[in-house]
Amino acid sequence: MTPDLTIVVPLYNEADGIAAFHERLCACAARVAASRGLRIEIVYVDDGSRDGTADIAAALPVAGIDLQTVALSRNYGKEAALAAGLDHARGDALLFMDGDGQHPPEMIETFVGLWRDEGHDVAYAVKADRADEPASRRLFVKLFYRLLNFGAATAIPEDAADFRLLSPRAAAALRRLPERNRFFKGLSSWIGFRQIAVPYRPKPRLYGSSSWSFLRLLGLSMEGLTSFSTAPLRLAALAGAALAGAAFVVGLWIVVEWLFWGIPLPGYPSLMVGVMVIGGMQLLVMGVLGEYVARVLSEIKGRPVYFVADHTLRHAQGPAPAA
Ligand code: UDP
Numbered sequence: 001m002t003p004d005l006t007i008v009v010p011l012y013n014e015a016d017g018i019a020a021f022h023e024r025l026c027a028c029a030a031r032v033a034a035s036r037g038l039r040i041e042i043v044y045v046d047d048g049s050r051d052g053t054a055d056i057a058a059a060l061p062v063a064g065i066d067l068q069t070v071a072l073s074r075n076y077g078k079e080a081a082l083a084a085g086l087d088h089a090r091g092d093a094l095l096f097m098d099g100d101g102q103h104p105p106e107m108i109e110t111f112v113g114l115w116r117d118e119g120h121d122v123a124y125a126v127k128a129d130r131a132d133e134p135a136s137r138r139l140f141v142k143l144f145y146r147l148l149n150f151g152a153a154t155a156i157p158e159d160a161a162d163f164r165l166l167s168p169r170a171a172a173a174l175r176r177l178p179e180r181n182r183f184f185k186g187l188s189s190w191i192g193f194r195q196i197a198v199p200y201r202p203k204p205r206l207y208g209s210s211s212w213s214f215l216r217l218l219g220l221s222m223e224g225l226t227s228f229s230t231a232p233l234r235l236a237a238l239a240g241a242a243l244a245g246a247a248f249v250v251g252l253w254i255v256v257e258w259l260f261w262g263i264p265l266p267g268y269p270s271l272m273v274g275v276m277v278i279g280g281m282q283l284l285v286m287g288v289l290g291e292y293v294a295r296v297l298s299e300i301k302g303r304p305v306y307f308v309a310d311h312t313l314r315h316a317q318g319p320a321p322a323a
Pocket residue numbers: 009010011012013014047075076077078081097098099100102209210211212
């Protein structure tokens with residue numbers, strides 16, 4: 001029997017917290033399963049952890065719910081881990097959450113209620129506030145969403161977390177998106193259907209530390225931008241047009257000045273400024289173009305998003321048939 005709902009949890013170096021997390025998650029999942037009459041399965045995706053997370057996850061107790069553990073062959077990044085979870089999930093509906101305790105499992109009940117009772121297709125958690133984060137990060141996030149949603153047909157909600165539930169038809173839609181550069185938040189909002197935001201306050205991490213350095217976040221942002229928005233290209237074109245317009249006006253002014261006053265031009269500084277502005281603009285725009293070309297290249301290579309090293313499927317009752 002296939003499950004009705006699969007909970008996908010990516011794990012990277014979460015050895016210290018996973019046992020406690022699993023217990024909490026199972027308690028919540030069992031409660032929801034009982035009250036809603038749903039069959040629930042959990043899929044843990046180990047994203048190439050180096051602290052034995054995979055072995056610990058594979059040995060977690062199976063308490064009334066089917067449990068899959070998928071160990072990737074190396075660290076591919078969270079987006080790839082989510083893709084692996086999506087591919088292995090047997091459930092019709094999907095729920096994604098972090099395994100570091102920051103996404104409270106108690107919210108699963110709310111999500112399921114929004115899906116079953118109110119017919120929403122995508123229920124996603126949104127950070128209620130970012131007051132606890134440094135101002136620089138908040139500014140960066142603001143800028144990112146501004147750029148991302150600039151002229152976009154489907155705006156990606158600001159501050160949405162990867163913590164979300166997808167109804168069967170939303171999950172089916174997500175499964176049909178073929179791209180290799182995954183930006184999960186963007187994809188699950190791009191598919192449309194009835195979406196609803198649920199405000200929440202992320203808990204502090206129980207163990208370990210966030211694996212997102214500034215550079216990694218920048219990488220994810222570029223990935224999100226280039227796969228969801230052509231705004232940078234359009235902005236580049238606009239900037240080019242503005243520069244060309246300004247150059248035309250200045251040129252005209254120089255001719256007028258020369259015609260009527262015959263003033264010899266103080267040339268060097270203005271020339272340098274002109275050359276540097278144009279040169280800088282060109283490099284910047286080439287960099288932006290390059291980002292898109294790089295995406296095209298990686299899509300065209302068509303490599304698998306991840307490789308699986310180990311996979312186990314343990315059923316709630318009875319012996320465990322290996323898959
Ligand atoms: N994660 C992952 N692969 C990675 C980095 C993170 O699967 O390369 C998982 C991690 O175990 C956690 C979730 O993604 O379950 C969110 O990661 P993290 O807590 O580091 O991010 P933050 O909460 O700071 O956004």
